Amino acid sequence: MLKKMPGDEPHRIISTTPDTAVVFKPAVVQTPAIITLVIFAARFVTGLFRFAWRHPVVPVVVAVPVMLHVLYGWRVALLLVTPVLVGLVTWGFLDRPTFAHWVGWRLLAFARWFWIYRRHWQPVMTVSRLARHIRGREYLPRLVKVISDAWADRITVKMLDGQAVKDWADRTDNLSHGFGARTCRVSIVSSGRLVLTFPRRDPLETPIPALPIPDTPGVGPVEIGKQEDGTPWFLRLLGTHVLVAGATGAGKGSIIWSAIRGLLPAVRAGLVEIWALDPKLMELSFGRELFGARYAADPGDCADLLDEAVSVMQKRAARFAGLQRSHTPTLDDPFLLVVVDEVAFLTAYQHDRQLRQRISAALATLTTQGRAVGVGVLAALQDPRKEVMNIRNLFPDKIALRLDESEQVDMVLGDGARDRGALADQISPLPAPGAGVGYVRLETTPDPVRVRAAYVSDADIRAMVADCEEAR
Numbered sequence: 001m002l003k004k005m006p007g008d009e010p011h012r013i014i015s016t017t018p019d020t021a022v023v024f025k026p027a028v029v030q031t032p033a034i035i036t037l038v039i040f041a042a043r044f045v046t047g048l049f050r051f052a053w054r055h056p057v058v059p060v061v062v063a064v065p066v067m068l069h070v071l072y073g074w075r076v077a078l079l080l081v082t083p084v085l086v087g088l089v090t091w092g093f094l095d096r097p098t099f100a101h102w103v104g105w106r107l108l109a110f111a112r113w114f115w116i117y118r119r120h121w122q123p124v125m126t127v128s129r130l131a132r133h134i135r136g137r138e139y140l141p142r143l144v145k146v147i148s149d150a151w152a153d154r155i156t157v158k159m160l161d162g163q164a165v166k167d168w169a170d171r172t173d174n175l176s177h178g179f180g181a182r183t184c185r186v187s188i189v190s191s192g193r194l195v196l197t198f199p200r201r202d203p204l205e206t207p208i209p210a211l212p213i214p215d216t217p218g219v220g221p222v223e224i225g226k227q228e229d230g231t232p233w234f235l236r237l238l239g240t241h242v243l244v245a246g247a248t249g250a251g252k253g254s255i256i257w258s259a260i261r262g263l264l265p266a267v268r269a270g271l272v273e274i275w276a277l278d279p280k281l282m283e284l285s286f287g288r289e290l291f292g293a294r295y296a297a298d299p300g301d302c303a304d305l306l307d308e309a310v311s312v313m314q315k316r317a318a319r320f321a322g323l324q325r326s327h328t329p330t331l332d333d334p335f336l337l338v339v340v341d342e343v344a345f346l347t348a349y350q351h352d353r354q355l356r357q358r359i360s361a362a363l364a365t366l367t368t369q370g371r372a373v374g375v376g377v378l379a380a381l382q383d384p385r386k387e388v389m390n391i392r393n394l395f396p397d398k399i400a401l402r403l404d405e406s407e408q409v410d411m412v413l414g415d416g417a418r419d420r421g422a423l424a425d426q427i428s429p430l431p432a433p434g435a436g437v438g439y440v441r442l443e444t445t446p447d448p449v450r451v452r453a454a455y456v457s458d459a460d461i462r463a464m465v466a467d468c469e470e471a472r
């Protein structure tokens with residue numbers, strides 16, 4: 001009675017005697033009416049409390065004026081409610097962020113829960129086959145709560161027992177179209193619970209101009225651009241190695257140049273040295289004055305420069321042994337960032353086998369031992385296949401810009417990254433909406449984050465060079 005009892009289904013019943021009616025007897029359990037009423041009342045009250053707990057602002061906004069009206073009449077209600085409304089509007093004007101945090105986003109979350117997610121939940125779950133029908137009974141994953149902010153709606157879902165995150169990750173297309181969003185990201189919060197993120201707007205859809213050069217020298221995470229939620233994207237370079245992969249024209253240069261730009265004050269202060277390897281002779285040659293003697297384009301010179309970096313690293317390691325386990329840049333021991341544009345030119349397309357092996361060995365040594373002694377590698381490449389770059393796993397932090405094939409996403413970011421929403425193969429090939437857009441997967445966070453690097457134009461690089469020369 002409370003739930004539909006599964007009876008025998010007529011299509012399964014076969015009569016062996018011709019011309020006899022099949023007797024269909026569904027199982028019926030008689031329940032006294034009072035028990036039914038008590039259960040309904042209990043469910044109603046629990047639902048009311050649950051609702052008030054999840055959407056506390058809504059009952060206050062709706063229930064209080066109604067109660068005042070019922071108890072004291074509409075005049076008193078209006079008299080008491082008007083100053084509160086005026087107060088709220090003033091609060092919204094004077095301090096938008098706190099108003100949005102405490103009232104605005106909660107009301108929006110309620111509206112979207114009510115109008116979009118709750119209303120479409122059952123059809124979307126059924127059509128995308130995330131709901132199950134077993135013996136006539138429908139089992140739906142539970143929509144636990146909706147949180148909204150300026151960028152996206154985040155929906156906490158209790159999966160059905162026995163469901164896997166992959167079941168959901170495989171249906172992100174169905175979910176995003178079903179709920180009218182552009183994309184859907186799936187991330188796990190605890191056993192059996194996951195969060196679906198539906199962005200409502202895209203702060204990365206237009207190019208970001210070059211960020212201002214920081215005022216103070218710093219080697220901490222460098223601001224490169226924006227994250228998909230509109231917050232600044234900081235990339236750590238000290239104490240790690242970063243691999244940037246992207247097809248031609250994906251905007252690898254904008255990440256390299258934004259990193260150099262962010263470190264420029266520290267370069268001028270002597271806390272950072274940037275060593276540039278530019279085998280393609282295109283990207284870094286434009287600002288080669290910034291690197292002084294630490295610039296190489298010819299493969300032989302690149303090998304020499306890498307060997308020198310290895311030697312610096314080994315000398316430091318010998319000095320630091322037993323004294324310190326991590327490195328803080330100083331004037332005597334600055335952070336040394338080796339920037340390699342199109343690393344495959346040196347490791348795969350180089351026809352001199354000996355040189356190729358020497359370069360690969362030096363890069364492998366730097367990426368395995370460099371970070372503790374203040375030597376980092378920032379490398380860019382187009383083709384992420386293992387044959388081209390067999391040391392890609394030695395880079396703890398990875399960035400996938402636009403890639404040509406979906407299989408390349410996991411090659412760059414690691415297994416399961418595409419299932420978790422890193423759709424680097426779907427980034428637009430047009431420069432305005434797609435160049436510099438990518439997904440970052442850090443050593444410490446398995447969930448890829450969508451980002452866009454600021455575009456450092458030729459004029460910006462020229463200004464950086466002029467600035468540095470002036471400082472010298």
Ligand SMILES: Nc1ncnc2c1ncn2[C@@H]1O[C@H](COP(=O)(O)OP(=O)(O)OP(=O)(O)O)[C@@H](O)[C@H]1O
Pocket residue numbers: 207208246247248249250251252253254283382431432435436437452453454455456
């Ligand atoms: N962050 C960005 N925002 C907007 N446009 C960009 C950005 N980065 C690059 N572009 C545009 O895309 C074009 C290609 O960029 P870029 O040369 O850096 O790509 P790339 O990945 O280094 O390509 P290649 O591997 O062929 O050198 C640039 O000329 C510029 O117009």
